[in-house]
Amino acid sequence: MNEAIALMKRHRSIRRYKSEAIPLEHVRLAVEAGQAASTSSAIQSYCVIHVTDGLKRKKLAELTGPQEQVRRAGAFFVVCGDTRRHRLLCAREGRAYEARMEAFLLAVIDATLFAQNMALALESQGYGVCYIGGLRSQLFEVERVLTPPEGVYPLFGMCAGVADESPMERPRLGAEAVLFENKYPDDESMLGMIEAYDERYARYIERREGAGRGWSGSMTKKFAEARRVDVGEYYRSKGADFS
Ligand SMILES: Cc1cc2nc3c(=O)[nH]c(=O)nc-3n(C[C@H](O)[C@H](O)[C@H](O)COP(=O)(O)O)c2cc1C
Structure with a gap:
């Protein structure tokens, strides 16, 4: 096993953090590593909002669950699909932005590849990370905190910082x-x-x-009912076209 694979296999989501902040140069390095990921036709349809405002962090911690880790982690990021730049370029040429579902998918795929590279870069610098899908639980409220422009889609959060726990490995499917x-x-x-x-x-x-529920039980519980039913409406309100 090489170093890169060993790092990936050491991954555990970290939900308890020491109060140390992450130096900005470490953040910058991780973002640059994120940007080095493959991106569909170099469109780079992602951005990341580093939430440093304490009040915003507090509000987002409530809106994502509540999830205390969002407030306490050394850093909190919101990863967004970003079609804004492309819209600006079309507008500058006097052309309408006509991209549809495919452009939304590209933004989600690009942003996710970016984020995972960024997460690995943070882990390689000794930090723990935890993605926060809870960001999508109350997107219309998150909108009020982050005020992203049209074409920017907050997708998920990412906590990062110095770990204050060492959780067990969560087994994966064979x-x-x-x-x-x-x-x-x-x-x-x-x-x-x-x-x-x-x-x-x-x-x-x-x-x-202390009590064992299989993976199947958790998945059935999760997928046998609709959750976060307003995400489509939210992303549409930000300019996404799912046709
Ligand atoms: C997109 C995404 C969203 C997630 N959202 C949350 C979250 O809101 N809160 C949380 O505690 N963990 C969250 N997680 C972490 C997963 O629960 C975790 O990755 C999974 O259970 C596997 O455990 P491991 O990362 O420790 O191996 C998220 C993971 C991903 C990839």
Whole structure:
């Protein structure tokens, strides 16, 4: 195993942080590493808002859960899909911005690749990180805190800082359940692989929390009902066209 892979495999989401801030040069280095990620046709449709205002952090901590880590981490970032630059360029040429669903998807994909490179760069500098999807729980309220312009889509947050905990590794599906040769496996094989994973996952939860629920149970609970139903409406209100 090489250094890069070892770093990736050491990853754990960190939710408790020491109060130390992250020096700006470390942030900048991580952002530049994020920017080095591949980007569809070099469109670079992402940006990151480093939230340094204490009041905004407090408000975002409430809106994301509440999640105390958003307030307490050494740094908090909001990763956004960013179609603003492209809109400005079209407008400067007197042309309408006609991009649709594909442009929204590109922005989400680009922003996510950027963010994961940035997260790895932070981890390589000794910090812990935790993504915050809770940012999408109350997007219309988050809008009031961040006031992004049209075409900028807040997607998720990222806490980063010096870890004050060392959590266990959260097991993943076996690679055979995600790596397929030439074609997707039949449902029965897939369910078999999930069953094997469920046992490992339940043991992990049992060690962590004292009671074991398998992965399947958590996923059914999560996906058998609609959640965050206003995200489409929110992104549409920011200029996204899903047609
Ligand atoms: C897009 C995204 C959003 C997430 N949102 C949250 C969140 O709001 N709060 C949280 O505590 N963890 C959040 N996580 C962390 C996941 O729960 C975590 O990555 C997953 O359980 C695997 O655990 P590990 O990262 O420790 O390996 C998020 C992760 C991702 C990728």
